[in-house]
Amino acid sequence: MGDNIQRVLVTGALGQIGSELCASLRQRYGADNVVASDCKDLSGSKLAKAGPTCTLDVLDRALIEKTVVHYKIDTIVHLAAILSATGEANPDLAWKVNMDGLYNVLEVGRVHHLNQVMVPSSIAVFGPGTPLENTPNDTILRPSTMYGLTKVAGELLGSYYFDKFGLDVRGLRYPGIISAETPPGGGTTDYAVAIFYEAVKHGRYTCFVRDDTRLPMMYMPDCLKATMDLMVAPLHNLKHHTDFNVGAMSFRACELAAEIRKHIPSFQCDYQPDRRQNIADSWPRSVADDAARREWGWRPNFDLETMTEDMIKRLQARHQAGEL
Numbered sequence: 520m521g522d523n524i525q526r527v528l529v530t531g532a533l534g535q536i537g538s539e540l541c542a543s544l545r546q547r548y549g550a551d552n553v554v555a556s557d558c559k560d561l562s563g564s565k566l567a568k569a570g571p572t573c574t575l576d577v578l579d580r581a582l583i584e585k586t587v588v589h590y591k592i593d594t595i596v597h598l599a600a601i602l603s604a605t606g607e608a609n610p611d612l613a614w615k616v617n618m619d620g621l622y623n624v625l626e627v628g629r630v631h632h633l634n635q636v637m638v639p640s641s642i643a644v645f646g647p648g649t650p651l652e653n654t655p656n657d658t659i660l661r662p663s664t665m666y667g668l669t670k671v672a673g674e675l676l677g678s679y680y681f682d683k684f685g686l687d688v689r690g691l692r693y694p695g696i697i698s699a700e701t702p703p704g705g706g707t708t709d710y711a712v713a714i715f716y717e718a719v720k721h722g723r724y725t726c727f728v729r730d731d732t733r734l735p736m737m738y739m740p741d742c743l744k745a746t747m748d749l750m751v752a753p754l755h756n757l758k759h760h761t762d763f764n765v766g767a768m769s770f771r772a773c774e775l776a777a778e779i780r781k782h783i784p785s786f787q788c789d790y791q792p793d794r795r796q797n798i799a800d801s802w803p804r805s806v807a808d809d810a811a812r813r814e815w816g817w818r819p820n821f822d823l824e825t826m827t828e829d830m831i832k833r834l835q836a837r838h839q840a841g842e843l
Contacts, residue, residue, distance in 0.1 A: 523634045524750065526552045528592040530577055530624070531599030532566055533557040535701040535712075536639070536693075536742060540596065543743045545570050554590050558599070577620030583627045596637040596746075597624045603643050604795050605705035606666035617669035625680050625688065635687040637750055638677050640762060642694050642735055643667035643707075646801045654803035656764045656810040663801045677761035689749055690761040694735035694806065696742050697826065699833035707798045711736055711775060714788065715827075718779050719834040720843055723787040730773035730790045733804045737767040738821040738829070745817060752815035759810050767819035768826070769805040778827045 527544055531537045532555035542565075544553045555566040556575035566572050575586055577599045586592070599620055606613030621638060628636040645654055646662040660671045670692075677688035695708025702716060703709035710726050711734075717724035737745075745765045770778075776788040811817035821829070837843050 524548065524594045525634075526554070526590060526592050527594045527596060528554045528556060528586060528590065529596045529598060530556050530575060530620075531597070532572070533559055533561065533564065534598055534600075535696060535698055535704045536739075536746075537598045538566065538701050539698065539739055540598070540743055540746060541566055542569065543747060544596070547747065554586070554592065556586065577623055578615060580623040580626060583623055584631070587627055587631055587633070593634040594637070594750075595624055595628060595633060595635075596750075597621060598639065600669075601666065602704060602706040603641075603664050603666040603798055604707055604709075606669075607664055607794070607798070610665040613665045613669060617666070618672060621673050621676060625676065625686065628686050628688075629680060629684045633686070635689065635750065636677070636680075637746070638673060638688060638690045638761060639746070640670045640674050640690045640692045641667070642692050642802050642806065644671045644674065644692060644762075645803050649803065651804045653805055653807040654764065655807050656759065656762065664798055674761045681760050687754060688761055689757075691745055691749055691763040691765045691811065692806070693742065694737050694766065696737055696739060697830065698739040699830050699837070700739070707795045707802070708734055708736065710772065714772075714775060714779065715830050715834055716843065718783050718786045719831065719838050722783065722785055723789075724776075726772050726776075726788055726790045727793045728772055728790070728796050728799050729792050730776075731771050732796070732799050733769055733771045734799060734802055735766055735769050735804070735806050737765070737819065738826040741767050741819045741821050744820070745811075748817065749811075749815055757814050759814060763811040763814075763817075764806040764808040765811050765817055766806045766808040767821060768823050770823050774823070775827070778823055779831065782827065782831045
């Protein structure tokens with residue numbers, strides 16, 4: 520069914536993934552066929568200069584419906600969400616945005632018979648009782664955060680809409696995403712993003728998790744690849760739908776710092792764990808993504824070494840250009 524994608528609406532387009540995914544989708548489907556939306560004003564943004572944009576609050580179902588009709592949307596990539604650390608600071612907001620927003624999107628998808636709704640999930644669905652090493656795709660889901668709770672419920676709700684209404688809802692569980700284009704945005708894995716920016720700008724970083732904290736991570740080009748590959752995968756090949764594990768690399772915080780020092784020898788990193796450490800400790804150290812590899816051919820392109828080299832090269836160029 521992914522082959523039928525014609526016009527795409529992306530919610531949360533100003534977020535870490537959304538800003539880069541919109542650009543990739545526009546390359547594939549045409550700039551005029553991908554509408555970038557966010558609750559914030561997009562005027563003056565790179566997204567607005569490259570294609571259609573609109574201000575959209577996912578809690579406003581009527582506005583979502585109006586947008587879908589106006590732009591003749593057949594596919595929604597629903598990225599709007601409150602992330603883990605931010606969600607713990609404001610669980611009420613996290614519930615409203617993550618659950619009510621998703622329900623609104625799915626209802627609009629059902630009523631207007633959309634081709635597909637893509638709803639990314641997260642490793643935050645895991646928690647105490649889940650195997651920490653090579654976490655299976657199908658396992659215990661008992662998250663300890665409001666963000667994780669809403670992602671589990673979101674996976675189940677998406678599966679319900681697929682089974683009950685035939686709406687093609689798809690999703691993958693993102694690990695920590697590392698990007699050279701967008702700064703950290705309130706997630707527990709954001710230390711693995713901030714460390715690069717601070718290394719290039721200041722040569723030092725204070726990490727908010729322990730040095731031995733090991734979590735699954737993914738470089739943004741692989742995140743975009745995974746998302747778009749799943750979107751176009753033949754529906755008949757999919758036994759899972761909303762809950763694919765996707766892996767790329769796993770490393771300790773100290774291993775990341777050591778890899779950065781290969782490029783910036785003077786880099787200094789110290790560790791001052793805060794409340795986010797408890798969240799990190801409840802998440803997998805690595806994930807098994809055999810279902811994604813088997814059902815739609817998932818393969819990452821980057822590991823720790825190649826990602827670090829590319830990240831530093833790109834961030835140093837941006838820093839010299841005065842963009843950081």
